[in-house]
Every structure is written in structure tokens, then in C-alpha cells.
Amino acid sequence: MGEPGRWQVAPDAGRPDGRACAHLDHLENGTAAAAAPSAGCSACLPRGLPWVRLRQCVTCGYVGCCDSSRGRHSYAHHVESGHPVAVSLAPDEDWAWCFHDEVFLVRAGRNPADPPPAGGTR
Template sequence: DPTVPPSGPGCVECTSTDGWWLHLRRCASCGHIGCCDTSPSQHASRHAAETGHPVIQSFEPGEDWFWDYTTQEYLDKGPKLAPPNHHPLDQPTPGPKGRVPKDWQRHLH
């Protein structure tokens, strides 16, 4: 449902487990915010696999691309999603502030 707003400003699962992320992705079907496949926990793709919601949009400022996990391809167009279309501008990448380890690059996929 593209009218559903994002589930929050950060990855739902990382937020609840004191985890951290590199980039965020938004489910085009339900608004779930998950972390990207480069992040340690890869929650966005896990959400897609568990729910059957294959299309995500980047939730990063300045990015508006869509990805389909089923075809493993970028989409030319996606649905117009309810705002906001990115995480807060004062939220660092990687984030969230205070939870990212100093050696964060060693933890990426």
C-alpha cells in the first residue's frame, strides 16, 4: 500500500536490537524500513523474502530508485510513496549515531 508512511526513521529490526546500518531501504508494499544488503544484518532483503514484498525504494536522501528482489533488477518506475521519502537529514550514514563501531567498514557485506 503506497499510502502507508515509512515505519520510522531507521531499520525496524536494528533499532529494536541496538544494531546499526549502512543504508536504508523502504518496502513499497508496507512501508517497512530495513537495512541494505551491505549492512551487517541485511534486514530489507530478509523482509522481502519473509513477506513476499519484493519491491523496495532507497530511503537515502537524494536517491529515488526502486529495486525488485525477485528479478534482481532496478525498476524504471515505482509507485509514488507517502512521505517522507528519506531518513532525517541529521541522521548520519552509517547510523544511528552512537551505535556504529569504529571499525564499521570491516563488518560490511
């Protein structure tokens, strides 16, 4: 098992192996680890729109909906802000995505298919 708080690039079907992420320090020092639970997507809530899954920016804490949601607000936040990494807020997911490097990230030593640790730490 890797060190708690350490992240690594994980295999992602359809993308070449050997890719790197230049933004791992954002995850290890970001705001998401101490974030409070969210009521929903920051952009969908005022409009009354539904979302599928939530993602949180590790730079500023913005909560937006995933790419499977109609609004794709997490990605839109990345485009507008330049903030590179978001973590999944789904209770059954423990991973992150680097929009800039287009890589799937998991905690070091964890299999992305494993359930999150008890307590849902992020």
C-alpha cells in the same frame, strides 16, 4: 521526462540488458509514496545495531537496512513476506529494487545518477 509516478527498469552493471519487472504496479500504487520518515531499520533499532542505508517495502511500508548493512533486513523482509519491491529512503537516492525480478528501477525519464527531485519525493 516520463510521467510522475511511472517507473522503469534501468541499466544495472553486471546484469543483462532487456530484463523486465512484473511488479511495477507495486511502485505506482504502493505505500511508499506517502510514507513518513523512518527513525531507522525496524530490526536493527531494538538491537542497537548500526545500518548503512534504509529501504522501504512498497507493499507494507516495512523499513529495513540495505544489503551493505550487517543485518540485510530489507532483503530478509522480502524473503519472509514475499513482498517484491523496496525503495531507497536515502535522501540522495531516488530508485527502487525488485528483489523478485532482480532489477534496478528508476522513475521514467530519470537518469539514476541524477539527484532526486526537490522535496525528495518517492
